[in-house]
Amino acid sequence: MKKIYYIIACSLLIVSCDILNKPLASSHQLAPKNKLTRSAIDLVSLSNDRIKVRVQPAPIYKDVATFYIPETVPGTYSDDDYGKFIDSVAAYGTFGKKLKVTKTSDNTWDIKNARNLDYIDYYVNDTYDVEAEHTIFSPAGTNFKENEQFMLNLHGILGYFKDQEEMPYYVDINRPETMEATTSLPRFADSLYVAQDFGNTGITDTYKGDRYFDIVDNPIMYNVPSKEVFTIDDITIELSVYSPSGTVKASSLKPNIERMIKAQKNYLGDFNATDRYTILLYLTTGEADDAQDLGALEHHTSTVVVLPESMPQENLDDAMVNVVSHEFFHIxxxxxxxxxxxxxxxxxxxxxxxxxxxxxxxxxxxxxxxxxxxxxxxxxxxxxxxxxxxxxxxxxxxxxxxxxxxxxxxxxxxxxxxxxxxxxxxxxxxxxxxxxxxxxxxxxxxxxxxxxxxxxxxxxxxxxxxxxxxxxxxxxxxxxxxxxxxxxxxxxxxxxxxxxxxxxxDYSTTLVDTGFLLGKERPYINGNKEENTIYVLPGNLNTFLTALGVQGNDVITAVNGTAYDLSNVYDLITVSNSWKAGDAITMTVQRDGEEVALTGTVITPQTPQATLVELQTYNDDLQRVLxxxxxxxx
Structure with a gap:
């Protein structure tokens, strides 16, 4: 059975790869009869920090085809509109004839005369270097550093045609010879085929998913290798690290990761969910043109992690335990x-x-x-x-x-x-x-x-x-x-x-001193960038805010006659540090669309602090057992 499947897969691969390699004039004559999507990504020749992409659908039997780039993807729980990073979409049909393309939303394009459609081309902009302009979580974003590093969360790069998302999906990636991929996505031997416009200056890696979900569920990181591969019980772990300065190596992180996953496997016992798991660690400089969000995004058998390169080794090890252990349990x-x-x-x-x-x-x-x-x-x-x-x-x-x-x-x-x-x-x-x-x-x-x-x-x-x-x-x-x-x-x-x-x-609480606006464990205020406002976080407020009459979601507009918004929030925090018990205070807030003036006297802010300790003696034997x-x- 395995040999038969391999022969079929290879024959599809050779046919479909050859399609993308043929001159445009004859490409339609060789359009695939198989129900699959073929795509190609060029990481060798970038244009204005953009990568070129080609997507070739299975035959379409409608007058209008709709192409989508995801609005959102599993695990992010937010509308991110990845189509905003796509430009210059062009469609080609028989003998290379251009077809009319209409952008109908941030993430959708309609193509007319779709029965003649052969493929579409477009360019993709990356997200890491413009993070101030969008809300995409860094581990879900993309990064294109020519000849250095590529973070390919494929939901931000590859799209799908309507009614074809459950078909097999092939991806050819033309990469620089010095770079190597790390991914859980199944890979074939280098095909040496690539779309004609991309040239043959690199090496082509070919991947396949059984459906579009498999493609977007398996991120790929290309960089000069800093990689460790090891096996824990029946799971092969692949750890790849990108460090801009080269100071952090995968080898230095391996012992801690290995210890952690071994403990996780022991915890899961006989539960076997996957035979492979991939960890892609991107270490950011924290500069304005680099990733800003720290954390990770889970996938079924891999995770993308973004942490600061400046972290000391001990802190980095701790962060990897807390972040990656969570992502690993998503298996x-x-x-x-x-x-x-x-x-x-x-x-x-x-x-x-x-x-x-x-x-x-x-x-x-x-x-x-x-x-x-x-x-x-x-x-x-x-x-x-x-x-x-x-x-x-x-x-x-x-x-x-x-x-x-x-x-x-x-x-x-x-x-x-x-x-x-x-x-x-x-x-x-x-x-x-x-x-x-x-x-x-x-x-x-x-x-x-x-x-x-x-x-x-x-x-x-x-x-x-x-x-x-x-x-x-x-x-x-x-x-x-x-x-x-x-x-x-x-x-x-x-x-x-x-x-x-x-x-x-024994779970009990006592009152302890805290800050007026910033607590020791969490802040009491936050900012809304879109509205340039400062608002009070809902939940437990300290005794000062409660006594003054402040409520969660109140928008603070002025304190003691001075107007405040997000642009001078740090001035407000600085001023609050000088407030003394007994001082008179007036705070103006917007609440449910109305202006409310709150007046009172400053008191020392306190907040409940909980403790959880073991009882010295059990009330009954069941407590000890449980x-x-x-x-x-x-």
Whole structure:
């Protein structure tokens, strides 16, 4: 079977590669009969910092063809309009005749006389060097440094034709000889074919996805190799690092990554989701023309990570553990467990799933829990992480339905609460873990539940969004179903103390001094760039702001007669440092479209600080059993 498939694949490859290599005058005569998309990307000859791309669809039997570049992609949870970085789109038909192309939106082009369409050409601008002009998250963006580095998140480069996104998709990439690719995307031997206009000055790498999703789910990084490849159990790990100055090497990061993933594999036990995982680390200079956002974007079997090159080695190692461990656990969900909305993602008319509590929340919980379970951190360190997440979660709307937020995450007010998926979302995972331990005398936890669900579904069998929580209730216990009804679907805040009591932990809070506008753990204000305003973050405010009558989402326009906006916000922060208890103060805010004057007296700002410590004596033996099982597993 494997040999037959290889022969068929190679024959398709040779035919379709030859199509793109033929002179334009005869290309239509050799248009493919196969239902597949062919594309070519040139990384050798850039034009004004742009790369040239060619896409050749399967035969189209309509008068008008529609070509799309994604508006959004899985994992970003935002409308980013990648089509804004595409220009000079041209379509060609029989004998190289140009066809009329009409841009109908930021991400859509219509092509007339599409029955004669052979291919389209266009140029792509990268995003890293103009990050001040857009909101694309750096790990989801693109970077074109000629003869040095290319970050290819292919959703920002390659598009798809309407009704053809489920067809096989081939990609030829013409690259400089000195550069090497790192990706999880299946690769063939160098084809030595490339679109005629691109010339033959480089080497061509050929990749194939079974559908368009496979292409955009597998980023590619090209650079002069700084790479480590190693195997942990049955998974091959490929770590590639781009360091602008060359000071950070993949070899220096390998020991820590290897230790971390080995611990993650031990944590997952017999759960096998992939035989390959790729880590693409881009170290940014932080300059205005370089990537600004720090973090990572998950893919099914890879992740793109952006961190500052200036980080000391110890901090870089810690950041990689926290960031990559989260991304790696995405091999559980959504790789093996996801809804129909994700499996057949609508890139240009997205429908979001209601289960971010699972995709991001459970994943983040695993990323923290495995560290204590595998002895990488102490229980006290783990407790402090949970306390910090509780504190961070208070900065978001605690009475917002998590499932409703998830399903509407592209819209306000839900979009501004997205960060809570990593805070309260992880705490939801913690509560489910403790509840399951309680109802099974410590024998089952949330990892067991996720394994059961992934065995039932898997990467190619999505679940229906509305069926998941009822099914979880059926697989677990009525108390778990009540938790979902009240705290995940419903709007009741979680009383974390009740869950910590079950495992013999004392959760209490005391008031501590904090800043007037900037707390030690989080700020109380933020800025809106589009409106040039300063607004108060919703959630727990300090005692000073509460006493003054400030409310979440108030827009601060003046303090003591001085007008403020985002342009002089640092002046406001500086002035606030000089406020003294007993001073009179007037703050003018915009609230629900009306101006409100708040007057009062300055008091020392305080905020609740929580502590989580182990009880010295257990109230009953079940507390001891549950805590041991919760922290160390069954």
């Amino acid at each position: 559980v969900t959504p790789l093996n467990l996801h809804a129909t909305q994700i499996h057949k993602f609508k890139y240009n008319d997205p429908e979001m799933s209601m289960h971010l509590w699972m995709y991001e929340g459970i994943t983040e919980y695993f990323a923290q829990h495995f560290q204590v379970q595998q002895g990488l951190v102490t229980p006290e360190d783990f407790y402090n992480t949970l306390v910090q997440k509780i504190s961070n979660a208070k900065g978001y709307d605690d009475v917002m339905s998590f499932t409703k937020m998830s399903a509407n995450i592209l819209e306000e007010p839900y979009a501004s609460n997205y960060g809570n998926v990593y805070e309260k979302g992880a705490l939801i995972g913690m509560c489910l873990d403790i509840l399951m331990r309680k109802n099974s005398n410590g024998e089952r936890g949330v990892l067991d539940l996720m394994k059961e669900l992934t065995y039932q579904y898997g990467p190619n069998r999505p679940f229906e969004d509305s069926n998941l929580i009822p099914q979880i209730t059926q697989l677990t216990y009525p108390e778990v179903g009540e938790f979902f009804t009240n705290h995940v679907i419903g709007t009741q805040p979680i009383q974390y103390k009740d869950f910590f009591d079950l495992v013999g932990l 805590r041991e099982k919760w922290l160390k597993g069954s």
